[in-house]
């Protein structure tokens with residue numbers, strides 16, 4: 089059986105890392121990786137492959153940056169060509185990026201079976217490109233692997249129950265496995281001299297492309313009671329030149345996955361507009377403040393582990409003082425999501 093996995097952006101390398109490792113153990117399966125080239129900076133791409141020991145992609149389309157239409161179109165054209173040549177039995181796509189929607193569309197039009205990993209997530213905000221990518225991908229895929237029961241319920245409401253399977257979250261598998269590896273491989277003091285700090289990330293188009301919102305976030309960070317460490321996405325880095333902020337904010341380049349886990353483990357709290365980091369904070373029991381007006385990961389909101397605050401300075405500062413009230417429920421599976429996905433595909 090031949091599997092072709094399509095990746096392109098940072099969070100997909102982490103998810104594919106879990107699944108491709110398991111496929112490679114199977115004698116009867118050939119696992120091919122196609123990188124669209126959506127993320128191309130060394131510290132946004134190659135470092136993840138090296139650290140997570142993911143084989144070098146057989147194909148890299150080097151699509152790079154561009155408008156959504158252009159980026160997705162170039163991916164579609166390149167992916168179609170590879171699929172015609174390779175004729176895989178299954179295409180695997182991950183999450184909600186332009187690489188996800190391009191991969192699922194190209195494969196479904198060629199009648200190649202598509203499995204969507206991290207299916208059934210909704211923010212109910214159609215202004216987010218990710219929401220359009222998720223809805224489209226779920227509706228054209230053959231098998232949907234949902235990370236939570238909430239995701240299964242959302243898929244049922246959209247008439248997709250028959251194709252849906254609860255796998256648990258591959259990112260939970262990954263954190264369980266790599267949190268100790270991170271501590272073995274890196275020392276906190278080599279990444280930052282800070283000991284007590286908040287960790288923040290900002291990269292969502294809805295926050296970065298509105299100067300007032302971006303300024304609000306940096307004003308709020310400037311008024312927090314601890315230093316704020318921000319490994320900054322290149323998109324945001326280009327846009328902060330005219331933004332004012334205090335020197336409690338320490339901006340650094342994007343860090344690797346293992347470095348991020350270590351920074352997270354040692355932080356006091358997390359401020360982010362990333363979906364993945366909200367969950368990783370939850371898995372590592374760090375309180376999170378979500379810099380958006382909604383979240384797909386509603387499980388993390390229980391017992392004040394996560395607050396949705398948007399870009400309101402006062403609300404960010406108010407919620408930063410809260411502490412979670414109780415223990416967490418286990419909503420993200422048993423840490424064996426990857427195995428469930430691989431077993432399903434193997435016996436299909």
Ligand code: UD1
Nearest residue numbers: 097098126127128129132153154184185186217218322323
């Ligand atoms: C993408 C995903 C988002 C995901 C995020 C993880 C879409 C629509 N969005 O957002 O869901 O959470 O990845 O990081 O697919 N850039 C660089 N170097 C890089 C990559 C990007 O400089 O290696 C800059 C470019 O100027 C580019 C901008 O960042 O135009 C945005 O990159 P893009 O891939 O379009 O989206 P992300 O913001 O990374």
